[in-house]
Amino acid sequence: MKFRSLVFANLFRKKIRLILTIGSFGVALLLFGFLAVVRTAFGGGIDVAGADRVMVISRSGFIQLLPKAYQERMLRVPGVKAVTYQQWFGGVYKDEKNNFAQFAIDPANQRKVYPELKLPDDQWETFLKDRRGAIVGAELAKRFGFKVGDHIPIKGAIFPGTWDFNIDGIYHGRPHQDDETQFWFQWDYLQERVMEGAKGQVGWYVVRITNPDDVVNVSKAIDKEFANSAYETHSDSEKVFFANWVKQFGNIQFLILSIGGVVFFTLLLVTGNTMAIAVRERTAELAILKAIGYSDRFVMIFVLAESLVIAFIGGALGLAAAKGLTLFGNPVQGVLQVFYLPANAIVVGLLATLAVGAISGLLPALGAMRLRVVDGLRRV
């Protein structure tokens, strides 16, 4: 600790250079933070998908409907605990830009399949009795200021006309894990106004199974049950289903890693050059330190410490800014359902910034370590 003043005094030798270098780290880590937010948003569903849930869609594709009568037959498949169904509604609230996911759901079984999504029982009871009732996620309620008891219109796109709903309840998921931006309403209400050909049909099924280890067998059993019928099914674990869903947007993971890699590599070049200049400028001072008894190793650590401190301060500021911005709310609701910077991304970011700091400081530090006092003093 007694050498702290030596390290910090040197940091402030060139204030503008220090600010710019810290700024480079800060901006890079801010960008890293946002990339991590995007990655979390796309990958979050995969990470927290229920291990005991199977998604069943039409073998022809996601937009093809399935008969509601399949629910009873699925319940008879060994290993199945509960079955619910949902249907995409695709409406907008007041304005085209107010997009959010609306699902017509099966009120009798929704909570059996999604026990992690919580809301007060009295709200749920009201919803069950209210044909025009709706349950909204906490984030969605916050976004539009929805309160229990509100009456809201939704303009249908797939199902034309204006649909009136009563907000009967607000559900909450596990923090930073579950999607709290959904809008649920009764499938029976949807049936009142759908075209004749779509009556008695649902978008997809969500099946909760008894043993998560049986997910493959149960999926196969369900698909076998409906094989060679007019409405064949395709079943997958919820995890696989979400992973395939994310793949539709391209290789997000690769994109993020590529951008992140380029950012860190550029940062490495910039800070490496800065550290090399900083050390070259004070070659004589480093020689003096050695002359009066500071070891080669000390001088190396001294230079490395300087580089690491700059990296840490810049990185911490960048990550703090990224975290701070996510706390102000989700500016792209409707695009990213989950918008937060997870703790593990902060740790990875800090480790990455320290690694860049160490690598960029390593060559100048080794040069300082190898410096001969007599050579250094000649540069005075």
Added chain:
Amino acid sequence: MVHVDGRGLSSSLIQVRGIDKRYRRGGEEIHVLQGLNLDVDQGEFVAFMGPSGSGKTTLLNLLGGLDVPSAGSITVAGDEITNMSRGRLTEWRARHVGFVFQMYNLIPVLTAFQNVELPLLLTKLSKAERRKHVETALGVVGLSDRMHHFPRQLSGGQEQRVTIARAIVSDPTFLLCDEPTGDLDRKSADEVMSLILQLVKQYKKTVLMVTHDPVVAQRADLTLHLEKGALVEAGALAGGAV
């Protein structure tokens, strides 16, 4: 006593025996020091003079353990430093040598106090003990009232006095001064020389100094000239006791 013939007493503080120093520069070998001998007792103040390139600074670097000779041996206070590893030599310097350079070489971002404290950070002294030593050293050089000034806030003479305080703060065995007044005006140079003399007379320090200035050299107990890679006393034949 100072000897340049290699026949000094084994009790001499500094014993230099037949040192050679050769450099290669641009493919050419330069033989700077050739079989140089020197014996210096405790409390002596010796000045080295000679033309540019005669090897004065090279000799000082060798005596201070900053460089190693091509041949020969240097023994200081019983320690032969010529065979020491780089790491051991660094530790030895911290214990035995105080350096004063022409260009002061203070760390510009540290105050006078912090600059003087630098050698003590390597010791096990407590913060309070370090403070006491630094205040004493700065008191000796007459800069107690400037201890929290940065080098840019000091005159050249004051900067050099801070350098001297840094050199003496750990109470080294001897001081090596390389052109300590080379960058100062006459008045400041006189002040610095008076200070060095005070260290010799009052504190019994051994001082070896390189200078170009005959006036400055006159303040030393003895002036030695470097000629053809060996030392000779001013106005005397080489090889005798002086």
